[in-house]
Amino acid sequence: MRDFPETTTVFDPATFDAETRNQFGEVVSAHTHSLHRDAMFTDEGLAALLDRYPREHIGVYRMGDTPESWECGRLGKVTGQQMVQAVKDGRIWLNLRAADRRDPELAEMNRRIFAELKAIIPGFRPFNTDLGLLISSPRARVFYHLDVPRVMLLHLRGHKSVWLYPREEPFVDAHGLEAVVSEKTEEEIPYSPEFDAGGECFHLAPGDMVHWPQNAPHRIDNGDDLNVSLSIEFMTPVAQLRANTILANAWLRDRFGLKSRIEARPNAGWLPKVLLARAFRLLEPRHKKPTVIPHTFLLEES
Ligand SMILES: [Fe+2]
Structure with missing residues (x-):
């Protein structure tokens, strides 16, 4: 766990030097945050959140080792605590979608995140923010894909490796990017293990955040523990x-x-x-x- 200064702020401004502030979103950048200390992300806090969250907006998925193994499920008669246990025991991925519109505590967290970033980064004008809470199993994976908006990943529990790749050929070509943006295909794009030589890998621990350029391809491998992260999408005028x-x-x-x-x-x-x-x-x-x-x-x- 990161040693974070005793503070009530989300971000440590020390991780935003002048160059980072000027290039935020233009290049990959790593930062620290304090949200992993929030009691909402303990087992008990997550169980309570899952119990109060609207069931129809909890995405539940499971996967093996290949993109074809990705399956979408649904929730039966199960409590929040049982869901947390199922994630610990299985290879499952829960996504509390648009949580900033569906849970007051996460809405307040989203507000604090963007208020601080706007204060730190000159000219930062985010809109259409969408905060998703991801709760995923040991060894769970997110396969190679790209997202249309900009994305920040704030890691809260467990360990994961995030692989990020340049927004250029051969990692993605214009045709593939256009197909995702025009919604003709899902977000997945072709991947080759050879791409890793040109990618960058971040090993995230609780309290880490990474932000990457809009549309940059990425993939994620969880470590051996339960993972909890906030995946925050947003647009800016340029995006x-x-x-x-x-x-x-x-x-x-x-x-x-x-x-x-x-x-x-x-x-x-x-x-x-x-x-x-x-x-x-x-x-x-x-x-x-x-x-x-x-x-x-x-x-x-x-
Ligand atoms: Fe993504």
């Missing part, structure tokens, strides 16, 4: 412009065979593409979300 530009690129590729690049840096071409994306959205409805994965197992009292 939103990038997402809309990539969406326009997806349509231009589909309709006219135009091959765009990965849009690594904001450029003058973004503005017309953002307008194009808006026009396309008016002309045709959003692509339907990929088919929902059927529930294939039931987590219940054993």
Whole structure:
């Protein structure tokens, strides 16, 4: 566990030097936080949270060693305490989605996180924040994928290895990125073990946080203990412009065979593409979300 200064703040400003503040979200950055000390994340605190949280918004999954083994389940008659035990005993992944809108304590935590970051980082203008609480088993995995918004991972319990890869070829190509942003595919993209030579691995302990550039591919391997983390997604004006530009690129590729690049840096071409994306959205409805994965197992009292 990290030695964190006695304070009531979430972040240690010492981990945000001038360069880090200027490049927040442009490069991978590691920080420390104090939220792992909160009693909400003890076994008892998690059990109470799971008991009061709306059941229909708790995602339950299990997995083996390959992406194909990923299964979506549902919760049967099971208490919060039994859920915590099932996660300790199995290879399960619980996701309390959009928890900042569904639990007052986590909403307050989300508010503190962003209030402090806005005070520390000049010009940081996050919106559409979405805080998810992840409770996962020893050895659980999240396979190689990328997310459309920016993501921060604040680690609370256990140990995990987070592999982060550059937002460029061969780790992801423009076509693959466009397919994820336009929701034609799930978030998973092709992975090769050779990518690891160009990736960066962070071994997270309670009190660690890592933030990476928008759309950077990543994967996660849990250690031998129960893992609890906050995965916080958000947009910023530039992140939103990038997402809309990539969406326009997806349509231009589909309709006219135009091959765009990965849009690594904001450029003058973004503005017309953002307008194009808006026009396309008016002309045709959003692509339907990929088919929902059927529930294939039931987590219940054993
Ligand atoms: Fe992710």
